[in-house]
Amino acid sequence: MKSRKAGQRMKAFLILEDGTVFTGLSIGSTREIISEIVFNTSMTGYLEVLTDPSYAGQAVVMTYPLIGNYGITPDMESLRPWPDGYIVRELSRMPSNFRCQGTIQDFLVKHDIPGIAGIDTRALTKILREKGTMNGMITTNENYNLEEILPKLKEYTTGNVVDKVTCSEKKVLKGSGKKVALLDLGAKNNIAKSLNERGCEVTIYPAHTSAEEILAANPDGIMLSNGPGDPKECTDIIEELKKLYASDIPIFAICLGHQLMALATGADTHKMKYGHRGGNHPVKDLATGRVYISSQNHGYVVDTDTLDPAVAEPAFVNVNDGTNEGLSYVGKNIFTVQFHPEACPGPQDSAYLFDRFINMMEVTK
Helix, strand or coil, X not given: CCCCCCCCCCEEEEEECCCCEEEEEEEEEXXXXXXXXXXXXXXXCHHHHHCXXXXXXXXXXXXXXXXXXXXXXXXXXXXXXXXXXXXXXXXXXXXXXXXXXXXXHHHHHXXXXXXXXXXXXXXXXXXXXXXXXXXXXXXXXXXXXXXXXXXXXXXXXXXXXXXXXXXXCCEEECCCCCEEEXXXXXXXXXXXXXXXXXXXXXXXXXXXCCHHHHHHCCCCEEEXXXXXXXXXXXXXXXXXXXXXXXXXXXXXXXXXXXXXXXXXXXXXXXXXXXXXXXXXXXXXXXXXXXXXXXXXXXXXXXXXXXXXXXXXXXXXXXXXXXXXXXXXECCCCEEEECCECCCCCCCCCCCHHHHHHHHHHHHHX
């Protein structure tokens, strides 16, 4: 890491793979990174965004112009931040909140995450919306060479980042109700918490746990979590999900878990132009016609044209662009959603889905 004197503001550069360069000020670590550049439209909840494991392999642009005004609080979705980089218009240097435990600047330095502030995030987001998500570099090297950098940007892939974010060993949240096996593909804390608050005993398993081990514990239900990266990279996990699908145990899946269950049952997924990331995405429940405002964070989506109607049918749809937001599995106690009913950050509109899952377990037993 480069050193800098107290109070010194070092220049930083964001270089996109189309050759666009933004100049701003370095925040956090000063190391150089290459990552996939994505944007999040949430107006609050920046700490939950930073600590969401689904951002592993990506650098996050916050579209809301002022970030950090309430500092670092206990509202973390995992024990550490996961993005490769952090990009903001203005970073608050003097946070004010009775729960504040520090600044974002110090938080980024502590976890060696580089960032850039002071750039036009509206212009950057417009580029990503028009041209699609692209790779980029954050660097403090003023003598950068575009001809050398651009080929490296085009070559970058996030790879299989689930292995990076999953827990290393099984752990249990005690409860007196239904026993739920949670497969940690990069789970946000509030998924297990939402189940535990409803009385469930939640056993959290590493992503590569065999179906045989999970089924041997005789859970009342199985939860598949959110997570980062291209679902098609998770080939071993998909094979285990085929075995879980074949059981009669109720399954509820969120985000990456939703995509993996679709792949395990013969459907396909594809990468979106720029994805859905934020706390204001409307989704329609096709069974009732009701629209919910949801929290989302995904760059891949299930192709409904590839669904076998004898296996699964669409249950939710995105009101803005018509993409799939959930599936109901025919003849199975399985339903999956692309959005986040645990909603941290975001609205609590769809938290009822956890109750639906518990009711499903009750009926099955």
